Amino acid sequence: MREALLRLQQSAERRLPALTRYRRPEPLPIALHRRRIYIVPTGFGLGFGGLLLVMMTGALNYSNNAALLLTCLLAAAAAASMLAAFRALDGLRLQAVRAGHAVAGEPLALTLEFVSVRPRSALRVDLGDSMQAFALDSGHAAIALPLATEHRGWQALPRLRVWSSWPLGMFRAWSWLHPQQQVLVWPRAEASGPPPRQPADESSRVQLRHGDELAALRDYRRGDAMRRIAWKSSARHHGLLVKEFEQPEPRPAWHLDWRAVRGLDDESRIARLARWLGEAQQQGRPYSLWLPGEEIGLGSGAAHYAHCMDALAKLP
Amino acid sequence: MIRRRRTPPGPPTAAHTLDLLSLAVALVLAVHASHLPVWLTPPLGLLLGLRWWQRRRRPGGAPLWLKLLLTAGLLAAVIAGYGNLFGREPGSALAVGLLVLKLLECETSRDVRVGVGFACFTLMAALLFDQGMVATFVVALGLLPALAALRSLEPAQAPAKLPRELLQALKLLAASLPLALVAFLLVPRLSSPLWGTPNPGAARTGLSDSMEPGSFTELLTDDRPAFRVSFDGPPPPPAQRYFRAYVMWHYDGRRWNHVDLRRPPVPIDVDRSIGYQVSLEPGGAGVLPALDVPLDTPAQARGRMGEDRELLRNRPVEDLLVYTVHSALSYRLQPDLPAPARQRDLALPPGFNPRARALAAQWRQRYGQDDAAVARAALALFHDGGFSYTLAPAPLGRDAVDDFLFGTREGFCEHYASAFTVLMRAAGIPARVVTGYQGGYWNGMSNYLLVRQSDAHAWSEIWLSGRGWVRMDPTAAVRPERVNLGANAAAGAQAGWAHAGWLEELRNRWDVVNRWWNQGVIGFDVLRQRGLLTPFGISRVEPSTLVALLGVGMVLSALAGLAWALRRHEARDPALAALRKLERRLARRGLARRPGEGPQHFLSRAARALPAQRKELESLMSCYLELRYAHDEPPTELLRVFHRAVRDFRPRGVVK
Known part of the structure; x- marks a missing residue:
């Protein structure tokens, strides 16, 4: 049943270019107007129409003019609600779409910015299987929607549907939006793997150095300076204790290189680099990235991470 | 186009939706109270009040066994009271009772919508007993909470108090009144009923044939x-x-x-x-x-x-x-x-x-x-x-x-x-x-x-x-x-x-309104409808003509409604309007403003493309920039100058 409906819908879209004309991607901002807003009665609207017919037939049969008058009033109100549904959408503009960051397979946070001259309520926007209701009070609204992602790289925005059944739920007005915009999906990092190969002296550099911060106490070794002996603590101990100070030593930088990852296909290489980038970012060490066609110098911080991930995502 | 999604029946009904629906049902009960038997109205009213009270304290419907029990009790009571389920009185008693029982299970939007439709139907049924002006007016009042309940089902609205919600419904009804009147006048009346008219009530007043x-x-x-x-x-x-x-x-x-x-x-x-x-x-x-x-x-x-x-x-x-x-x-x-x-x-x-x-x-x-x-x-x-x-x-x-x-x-x-x-x-x-x-x-x-x-x-x-x-x-x-x-x-x-x-005098004078209602609304029958166009020289209007007229009336109303619906409230910004005009003129010469291009950039580009009018364009640009950014409130004199300059500007030869 559902499949049949879908097939029918697809054939209708092929046959009726008017319905699909606006489905081609178009640049932002997109303003809704009468040529792209469609209205059909909802199931409740059809049922209510049937009820009105029954009431009207009854009123006519019993020549009950008061009931006929009120039935006409209800029917006219239902018809007016169709116009109100249209007006709920007419003039609405999708001003901008902002995309957050997400790795492939995880939902990406989209923010749709709608503007309108007059306040509106009870609007809804559908994206895939997620739906969000919103109202525009001050003429501006930002709606967050999750966008499902599958692969890394550029992903075109799907069609969005803005719809409303305001005010009585008897008619549903809708319009398709297909913003000409792409969002970048970051590659998914591999689950586990070896750390990046670094120069040999890497491990020896991990040692404590003199600094300002008290790190630990250790047994006296010959050659330790007198002023570094912790006299008070040594008094409670059988031997002399020496204060050890530490200066936070920045972790050594990682120079991540596409060429250094060998023996893997491209996507696995990208996944490994993505994991290293994530680890480096997490450990707070500076890192650089060499990719075919792009070289990013040493740096750290969220912006640098995003830059590197973007570069990875954009790899062919 | 329309994609049905298998969604759950919707979020639970908001409390104030149920308030509105309860109000509508209370009005239904009130308009039917005059002919419902005394053993039915108070229990139904009590049930309604209890349900409202319970729903305000915590959400949730009545258990199934209770609903079944009450429905069976209602059926039994109506049959015991009237000896019948069909006919005007037992039918309306049953409908009112079922409506109150429907309120027990209004937990989803779907249920509320069904309840509203049923409430409208029952309201109309009250007019079978009395179609006087006051009764009709009260029934029309009952439509307000019903429509407001439908309205409150829609998501993402500014919270509103009860009177305001009713006022919105009243606005909708008032706006649809002209179309309703046109339809009322032109819907062809039946010259003979399609099926039997309701059986006469038992109690009759007035003169009897014996004394x-x-x-x-x-x-x-x-x-x-x-x-x-x-x-x-x-x-x-x-x-x-x-x-x-x-x-x-x-x-x-x-x-x-x-x-x-x-x-x-x-x-x-x-x-x-x-x-x-x-x-x-x-x-x-x-x-x-x-x-x-x-x-x-x-x-x-x-x-x-x-x-x-x-x-x-x-x-x-x-x-x-x-x-x-x-x-x-x-x-x-x-x-x-x-x-x-x-x-x-x-x-x-x-x-x-x-x-x-x-x-x-x-x-x-x-x-x-x-x-x-x-x-x-x-x-x-x-x-x-x-x-x-x-x-x-x-x-x-x-x-x-x-x-x-x-x-x-x-x-x-x-x-x-x-x-x-x-x-x-x-x-x-x-x-x-x-x-x-x-x-x-x-x-x-x-x-x-x-x-x-x-x-x-x-x-x-x-x-x-x-x-x-x-x-x-x-x-x-x-x-x-x-x-x-x-x-x-x-x-x-x-x-x-x-x-x-x-008081007697007042009542007698007030009777004019009742008479007007009787003549204009209740007494508007086939004959009066056929004589509708007598002032225009048509003594007898056929049903086909009526249907055609009804179509014309509906089209006219639709046009009026569309004019309302398509009216845009664009913010009036005179400086921007003048700039748009300038843009249109330049666009006709192939100099369209690109998306994301600022006015300064665009006008400098235009000045490069139109070297003959470079000076004019540059002065226009500086004038616009001053209007836009130099003042909080653009001075009217400068605005007028800008308008005039735009009006007089005619782009000539374009250098590509």
């Missing part, structure tokens, strides 16, 4: 309008406003009966007649009151003329009935009385009222063959014999007329009419009792006569040779105000506070 002492008491204190009359020409004087309903010649010693022999109407010689239109309120029995002696039978009322020229109807009056009649004001009714009829109109049951018979015989001896003199003697007896008019007379025994004439000597119209007729028959004069209405309130604002049930009256007719049947009103001999001023004036102090003069 015995006390049968008028209830009627004379009933203030509801019986009918309204508008005359072609000046109305007859108050003393001639006798509306005949039933003629009763059969008397069994206590009760006068109307006997319908289904014979053709008796002949009448007419001297002077008058035409008028009666709009009869529903609720009466099968008789159409007509002024004095009607001459024709109103076809539109499905009436027929009885033998004694009363207008009878086989079916009770269910809805407002409008009919046009001509009546004789000066006439000789049945100038020749055939022998069987004479015998019939002289018959008295033997063994009743010996003293009245003796009195009549005594008059007959004194006045010889002069029947009129005997009648005058009887009237003089009522006038001078110490009789009084009261709505609460002492009860009468077996010889009712004797007890009345020689004992209690108090009573109202039916006592006098009965006693007078018995006296006349005893004296050998053919006589009969006539019931109907007398008097009424002449409403000068709208020129019609309002006759209430309390104007019901009974009088006599006696047959005099050469004059036919002559009306005799013995009540007038006792209390002339009864005839000249109306029933309430005659009742005097007995009537109570409701008949305080000013």
Whole structure:
């Protein structure tokens, strides 16, 4: 049943270019107007129409003019609600779409910015299987929607549907939006793997150095300076204790290189680099990235991470 | 296009949606309360209140077993109370009950929508019982919370208080009123019903076809309008406003009966007649009151003329009935009385009222063959014999007329009419009792006569040779105000506070609105609809024309609605508007502003492309930038300069 409906819908879209004309991607901002807003009665609207017919037939049969008058009033109100549904959408503009960051397979946070001259309520926007209701009070609204992602790289925005059944739920007005915009999906990092190969002296550099911060106490070794002996603590101990100070030593930088990852296909290489980038970012060490066609110098911080991930995502 | 998604039935209903629906159901209960049995309304009201209270405290519907139990209980109660499930009264009782029960399970949007639809239907059903103006208005009020409940189901709205939500629904109804009126006027009415009209209600008020002492008491204190009359020409004087309903010649010693022999109407010689239109309120029995002696039978009322020229109807009056009649004001009714009829109109049951018979015989001896003199003697007896008019007379025994004439000597119209007729028959004069209405309130604002049930009256007719049947009103001999001023004036102090003069006057004046409603809305039937276009020279509108007109009206309304819907409220920014104009002019020359291009950038690009007008464009740009950014509020002088410059600017040769 559902499949049949879908097939029918697809054939209708092929046959009726008017319905699909606006489905081609178009640049932002997109303003809704009468040529792209469609209205059909909802199931409740059809049922209510049937009820009105029954009431009207009854009123006519019993020549009950008061009931006929009120039935006409209800029917006219239902018809007016169709116009109100249209007006709920007419003039609405999708001003901008902002995309957050997400790795492939995880939902990406989209923010749709709608503007309108007059306040509106009870609007809804559908994206895939997620739906969000919103109202525009001050003429501006930002709606967050999750966008499902599958692969890394550029992903075109799907069609969005803005719809409303305001005010009585008897008619549903809708319009398709297909913003000409792409969002970048970051590659998914591999689950586990070896750390990046670094120069040999890497491990020896991990040692404590003199600094300002008290790190630990250790047994006296010959050659330790007198002023570094912790006299008070040594008094409670059988031997002399020496204060050890530490200066936070920045972790050594990682120079991540596409060429250094060998023996893997491209996507696995990208996944490994993505994991290293994530680890480096997490450990707070500076890192650089060499990719075919792009070289990013040493740096750290969220912006640098995003830059590197973007570069990875954009790899062919 | 439309993609149905298998969603759960929706989020649970918000509390204020249920408030609105409860309000709608309470109004439904209120408009139906007048005809629901007393054992049903309070339990339903209690159930409604409990449910509302429970839902306010915590969400959740009633358990299934409770709903089943209550539904079964309702069915059983309706069957026990009415003996039936179908028909107008049991059907509406069942519908109201089910509606209240539906409220028990309104937990999703779907349920609320079904409940609202059902509430609208039940509201309309209330109009089957009373389609008066007030009832219709109350029903229309009931639509407000119903529509507001639908509105509150929509997501993402600013929170609103109850009055505001109702106001929004009222706005919607008010905006749709013009279309509703067009549809109301033009929807073709059925000339005959598609299926049987509802069965008559059991209790009927109004005149009945028999009269015995006390049968008028209830009627004379009933203030509801019986009918309204508008005359072609000046109305007859108050003393001639006798509306005949039933003629009763059969008397069994206590009760006068109307006997319908289904014979053709008796002949009448007419001297002077008058035409008028009666709009009869529903609720009466099968008789159409007509002024004095009607001459024709109103076809539109499905009436027929009885033998004694009363207008009878086989079916009770269910809805407002409008009919046009001509009546004789000066006439000789049945100038020749055939022998069987004479015998019939002289018959008295033997063994009743010996003293009245003796009195009549005594008059007959004194006045010889002069029947009129005997009648005058009887009237003089009522006038001078110490009789009084009261709505609460002492009860009468077996010889009712004797007890009345020689004992209690108090009573109202039916006592006098009965006693007078018995006296006349005893004296050998053919006589009969006539019931109907007398008097009424002449409403000068709208020129019609309002006759209430309390104007019901009974009088006599006696047959005099050469004059036919002559009306005799013995009540007038006792209390002339009864005839000249109306029933309430005659009742005097007995009537109570409701008949305080000013209040009575106010109510009578207010009746204009009821009449307008009756004529304009309730009485708008097939005939009136066909005459709708008479002012435009079309005397008879066919249903096909009506449908075409309805289509035109709907298209016009749709256009008006579309004009409203398509109206845009664009922010008016004069500087921006002028800039747009400039952009359009440049765009025609192939210099379109790119998306994301600022005005400064765009105009410098234009200046490069139009070297001949570089100076103009640069001054335009600086002017715009000053307007936009240099001031909080753009100075009007500069704005005017900018406007003029844009207006005068004509792009010439473009260098690509």
